[in-house]
Amino acid sequence: MKPPGTDMPIVVTQWYAYAKWVLERVEGFPKSQRFIPGQRLSNHVMDVLETLVKASCVRDKSGLLRQANEGIEITRGIIRMAHDRKLLTPKQFEFSAVALNECGRMVGGWIKSRDGATTPLSAIGGA
Numbered sequence: 001m002k003p004p005g006t007d008m009p010i011v012v013t014q015w016y017a018y019a020k021w022v023l024e025r026v027e028g029f030p031k032s033q034r035f036i037p038g039q040r041l042s043n044h045v046m047d048v049l050e051t052l053v054k055a056s057c058v059r060d061k062s063g064l065l066r067q068a069n070e071g072i073e074i075t076r077g078i079i080r081m082a083h084d085r086k087l088l089t090p091k092q093f094e095f096s097a098v099a100l101n102e103c104g105r106m107v108g109g110w111i112k113s114r115d116g117a118t119t120p121l122s123a124i125g126g127a
Helices: 010-027 031-057 062-084 090-115
Strands: none
Touching (some): 010 031, 010 090
16 A cells, blocks of 8 residues: 555555646646636645545544545546636546546545444445
8 A cells, every 4th residue: 555665655645646737737727717726626636635644644544534535526526627617638637537536446445444344234224
């Protein structure tokens, strides 16, 4: 789960790279679009990064990981809006979709590994 030479989980490293990419794209938005979609997007990717770093440092990760997962979904919606408003090219949108899916799967897997075995059946719709 952790890349060599670091004590951060790989999802933190990958989200960091994605956040850096997003911030570079936002800098290229037209001035009129930098505030609402650009600032919102920047804030959300940085919030997710902060939440993932916190989750890597605490014992009870469950709430933070769910918060990060929610932030990824919000980011996905803002990215879609940016694409629809022609602020991202189709290629940039595709890159972003792949990165969001990958990070979302990693966070989901991290959540399952933390509390999947301890979740009662009644909490997931079982008996």
